[in-house]
Amino acid sequence: MRLINIVSLWFLGITLAALLIGTLVIYEKLGSEIDFELGMELDREIESYAERISQGAPVETLVFDKLQIEEIPMDWPIEDLWLRDTLAYHDAMNTNETQLKASRSFKINGAHYRISYYNLVVEADDITETIVTTMLTVFLVQLLFIGFFLWAISRKIFRPFHNSLEQLQDFTLQKNVPLSFKKSGVFEFNLLNSFLEKMSSKLLKDYRNIKEFSENISHEIQTPSAVVRGKLELLMNESINEQQALLIQSAFDNNERIRRIVKSLSILAKLENDEFETPEPMDFSRGLENVLSRLEEVIQMHAIQLKKNIQADVILQIHPYVAEILIHNLMTNSIKHNVEGGKIEVTLDSKILLIKNNGKTPSIDPKEMLGRFKKDEQHQDSVGLGLAIVDQICKNYGFNLKYTFEEPFHIIQIDFR
Amino acid sequence: MKILLVEDNPELTENISNYLADQGMLCESANTLFDAQDKILSYGYDCIILDLMLPDGNGLTLLELIKSRKMEISILIISAKGSLDDKLSGLDLGADDYLAKPFHLAELLARLKAIYRRTKMQGFDEVVYNEITIINSQLQVLVNNQLLDLTKKEYDLLLFFLTNKDRVVGKNAIAHHLWGDYTDDLSNFDFVYQHVKNLRKKISAAGGRDYIRTVYGLGYKFDTAAL
Numbered sequence: 302m303r304l305i306n307i308v309s310l311w312f313l314g315i316t317l318a319a320l321l322i323g324t325l326v327i328y329e330k331l332g333s334e335i336d337f338e339l340g341m342e343l344d345r346e347i348e349s350y351a352e353r354i355s356q357g358a359p360v361e362t363l364v365f366d367k368l369q370i371e372e373i374p375m376d377w378p379i380e381d382l383w384l385r386d387t388l389a390y391h392d393a394m395n396t397n398e399t400q401l402k403a404s405r406s407f408k409i410n411g412a413h414y415r416i417s418y419y420n421l422v423v424e425a426d427d428i429t430e431t432i433v434t435t436m437l438t439v440f441l442v443q444l445l446f447i448g449f450f451l452w453a454i455s456r457k458i459f460r461p462f463h464n465s466l467e468q469l470q471d472f473t474l475q476k477n478v479p480l481s482f483k484k485s486g487v488f489e490f491n492l493l494n495s496f497l498e499k500m501s502s503k504l505l506k507d508y509r510n511i512k513e514f515s516e517n518i519s520h521e522i523q524t525p526s527a528v529v530r531g532k533l534e535l536l537m538n539e540s541i542n543e544q545q546a547l548l549i550q551s552a553f554d555n556n557e558r559i560r561r562i563v564k565s566l567s568i569l570a571k572l573e574n575d576e577f578e579t580p581e582p583m584d585f586s587r588g589l590e591n592v593l594s595r596l597e598e599v600i601q602m603h604a605i606q607l608k609k610n611i612q613a614d615v616i617l618q619i620h621p622y623v624a625e626i627l628i629h630n631l632m633t634n635s636i637k638h639n640v641e642g643g644k645i646e647v648t649l650d651s652k653i654l655l656i657k658n659n660g661k662t663p664s665i666d667p668k669e670m671l672g673r674f675k676k677d678e679q680h681q682d683s684v685g686l687g688l689a690i691v692d693q694i695c696k697n698y699g700f701n702l703k704y705t706f707e708e709p710f711h712i713i714q715i716d717f718r
Numbered sequence: 719m720k721i722l723l724v725e726d727n728p729e730l731t732e733n734i735s736n737y738l739a740d741q742g743m744l745c746e747s748a749n750t751l752f753d754a755q756d757k758i759l760s761y762g763y764d765c766i767i768l769d770l771m772l773p774d775g776n777g778l779t780l781l782e783l784i785k786s787r788k789m790e791i792s793i794l795i796i797s798a799k800g801s802l803d804d805k806l807s808g809l810d811l812g813a814d815d816y817l818a819k820p821f822h823l824a825e826l827l828a829r830l831k832a833i834y835r836r837t838k839m840q841g842f843d844e845v846v847y848n849e850i851t852i853i854n855s856q857l858q859v860l861v862n863n864q865l866l867d868l869t870k871k872e873y874d875l876l877l878f879f880l881t882n883k884d885r886v887v888g889k890n891a892i893a894h895h896l897w898g899d900y901t902d903d904l905s906n907f908d909f910v911y912q913h914v915k916n917l918r919k920k921i922s923a924a925g926g927r928d929y930i931r932t933v934y935g936l937g938y939k940f941d942t943a944a945l
Contacts, residue, residue, distance in 0.1 A: 523798040524727055527820030531733030534823045537886040537936055538740075546934035557890060560820060598871075602909055 305455045309447050316443055320436050327432050336401065339422060340384045343403035347382075347416045351407040354414060366390065369417040373406065377413060380406040389419050399424060461485030465494055472501060474508045474574075508574070515570035522563045529556045558684065565686035568626060569673075572693045580618040580698070586611055588621065589649055592628045596636065604642045612650040617717060619698055627694045630687040631656050631713055638711065654715045660706075667704040667711070719834055720762070723747040724754040724777060725769040725796070734767065737823040738830075740885070751775045755783060763791055764838070765830060770797040770808070778811060785812045792833045796821065822891035824882045831881045845880055847942075849926050852877055861924035871896050872917045879930060879940035888937040914938055 350363060350370070360370050382405045389400045404417035461483070468480055480501040482494035533553045541549070571577065589611055600607050617624070635645050635658035643659030669675050671692040676685035688704070691713075695702040701716040721743055725731045731747045738745040746763075748754035751774045758766070758780070766784070770777040777795070784791055795808045798819040808816050814833045817826060835843040835854055843854040851860040857873055859866045868876070878895050879887065889907045896913070918930050931941045 519798060523819045524730065527798070528727065528729040528733065530820050531730065531737070531823055534886075534888060534891070535733060535736055537888060537933070541934075543934045546936045550936050553888065553890065598909070602912070 305451055305459065309451060312447060313444070317440065320440055324432050324436050328428060331428055331432070335428075336384070336422065339401050339420060340382065340403055343384075343401065343418045343420055344382050344405070346418045347403060347405050350416055350418075351405075351409060351414070354407070355409045360414070367419045369404075369415075369419075371415050371417075373413050373415050375408070375411075375413045377406070379408060379413075380404065380415065386422070387419070458487070461487060461490045461494075465490070465497065469497065474505065477505060477509075479505055511570070512574055512576070515567050515574065518570075519563060519567045523560065526556055526560050526563075561684050562686065565684055565690060569686065569690055569693055572623070572690070572697055575697065577620040577623055577697075580620050580623075582616050583619050583621050583624055584614065585617045585619070585624060585654075586613050586615045586649060588624050589628050589647070589654075592625065592632055593647070596632055599636055600645070603636060603639060605636065605639055606642075606644045608644065608646045610646070610648040615649055615651050617698075623694055623697075627691055630691050634687055635711070635713075652717055654713075654717070656713045657710050659709050660711045662708065663706055663711075667706050670704060671702070719764045719830075720744045721746070721765050721767060721830070722754065722757055722761075722763045723767045724751075724772070724780065725749065725767070726772050727769075733823065734826065737827065737885075741827055741882070743830075749773075751777070751780060754780055758784065758789070758791070765792040765794060765833060767794050767796055767826070767830070768813070770795060778808065781808065781811045781813060792837050794826075794829055794833060796826070822888065822894055824878070824885065824887045824891045825895055828878055828881045828895060845877065847880055847883070850876075850880070850921070852880065861921055861926040864924045866920050866924055868917070868920060871913055872920070875913055875917055876921075879938070883929075883940040884942050886933045886937050886939045890937075892937065 350368065353363065354360060354370075360372075364370055382403060384401060384403050387400055387402045388397045389402070390397055399422055400419045401422045402417055402419050404415055406413060406415040408414075465482055468482065472480055480498050482498065485491060485494075530553070533549055533556070536549055537546075593607070593609065619627075631654075632645075632647075635656050638658070638660045639645065640659050640661065644657075645659075646655075646657040648655040648657075663670070665675065671688050673689045674685040675689075692702055694700075695715060699718060701718060703712075703714040703716075705712045705714075721738060723731060723734055723738075723745055725734070725747065726749045728749070731749065735745045735747060746757065746761075748757050749772075751772045754766075754768075754772075757763075766780075768777045768780060777797075781793060781795075784793065793813045795813045795816045796819055797808075797816070814837065815829050817829055835845075845852040845854070849862045851863075852858075852873075853860070854877075857870075859868055859873060859876060874896055875892065878892065889910050892910045892914075893907065896910075914930060918928055921930075922928055927944055929940050929942065929944045931939050931944065933939050
């Protein structure tokens with residue numbers, strides 16, 4: 302829901318509540334005010350009749366349908382003005398109507414009279430009707446005003462906010478341009494904008510640092526690693542005994558491992574930072590065939606049976622180098638984790654890539670293997686980044702990756718969508 | 719073969735110089751772009767081993783200088799950047815080969831010799847050692863004038879051994895030479911063993927001496943002192 306709609310709804314709700322309370326108050330107040338005024342009027346009438354009686358007017362002739370005069374015992378105390386609602390016959394309307402009856406007693410010339418006077422009252426229904434009509438009018442007018450406010454004024458007030466939103470949507474790290482907003486007249490928006498500006502430049506700075514780091518790390522680690530490798534190769538040529546040879550080999554292997562880890566991590570960082578240029582249409586079938594032909598010798602040596610079911614001309618939007626990493630990692634995994642004389646089945650069509658291979662039952666849940674440095678206990682010598690890279694590639698290109706184990710096959714399925 | 723090594727890391731310079739000097743090559747070194755330019759303009763070299771990231775600039779400018787002056791110097795780029803762009807722009811500018819760091823010293827030597835054969839010995843690039851003759855232009859190997867039936871990998875392997883003769887060549891270096899980075903994460907040592915075994919068998923069958931010796935599981939050595 303849009304901000305302005307929420308504000309308006311709340312505003313209307315509150316207005317409605319205020320109007321309801323107002324209606325009740327006005328109804329009460331108006332009713333009692335009318336009764337009071339009417340009572341005063343009746344009182345004056347009663348007094349004027351009492352005046353006329355004291356001047357000698359005969360009581361019987363005074364009485365008519367709105368006036369009652371009765372004589373009450375002399376020893377009763379004088380009654381004050383007493384008002385009450387009553388149903389009485391109304392001549393003009395020819396029906397019984399709610400009327401206000403006021404009565405008071407006077408002691409005049411040695412007699413005690415109770416004089417009562419009736420009059421029509423404004424009925425509750427009439428008051429309600431009037432008030433509701435008035436309030437509804439007020440409410441409708443308010444509705445109209447709010448509509449107008451929404452349509453015209455809010456646009457003007459919220460424009461800087463909408464501008465900020467638009468700019469925020471266009472913001473990407475690749476463009477390397479920090480956000481910059483025009484000053485608006487609204488304090489809160491200016492505060493928000495200045496915060497966004499600061500945040501975007503911090504974000505860009507961090508991003509550049511990470512990028513630089515991933516660019517430099519390969520250089521910074523590869524050089525000492527190359528030095529170590531060279532020294533060990535020189536050492537190999539000294540006169541050494543078998544024990545020393547083993548030490549050299551072990552140092553050498555571990556140095557190679559560092560090199561592979563750094564290489565894999567820098568590929569991962571590049572993928573995460575989206576540093577590979579926009580994908581281009583690539584013949585994935587041919588890419589797959591190329592990798593398979595390069596691995597042919599290795600597959601033969603492990604006495605692995607390879608079954609290919611590759612549809613020709615499957616074109617995918619993917620960077621060729623990334624595609625090669627993807628295929629290569631999956632295929633080398635299926636060879637490495639295979640068993641002597643096992644099988645590999647590769648299926649490719651325009652929708653999925655399916656790689657099925659024999660292998661030992663995994664010691665951890667296959668899903669976990671997609672994480673970094675997660676590997677099966679039986680393969681402690683592998684780096685454990687191959688599948689993490691595959692996973693990241695699939696995320697980047699919106700592919701759906703599934704890894705399952707169905708005795709005795711490991712199954713990797715990628716839906717291209 | 720006279721070589722100029724342009725590399726700012728002193729340790730790496732020492733490694734390479736040592737290895738190449740042992741192979742009878744004359745290797746001088748420069749650790750800055752300025753120093754390198756100075757040396758190139760003053761002395762003649764057959765080949766330059768060029769690192770791209772130097773303290774006073776990019777090595778590619780040196781490449782431009784050499785090409786603009788039409789000097790007859792082969793260039794082998796060694797770079798840790800390893801990005802495809804660098805490799806392409808290096809080769810575009812006229813470098814003869816590109817080797818990503820870290821590399822095996824045996825591999826560096828093999829690349830240098832290959833460049834040398836390509837550029838300096840057009841048509842006559844034969845490698846001869848006693849009874850073994852490798853005719854590069856035809857990818858053929860003769861042992862006692864008898865043609866050996868070798869696979870491409872066996873041929874590459876023999877050339878690699880002869881280039882690095884009397885040096886211990888590690889299993890990793892051989893695997894890398896034969897399969898490249900590509901099979902990095904597959905342990906190729908069984909295949910290396912297999913290929914070496916086949917090669918030795920074929921040479922012996924043709925009456926050649928068994929020069930190739932195992933060195934404690936570290937690797938192999940083409941031993942000229944073998945009997």
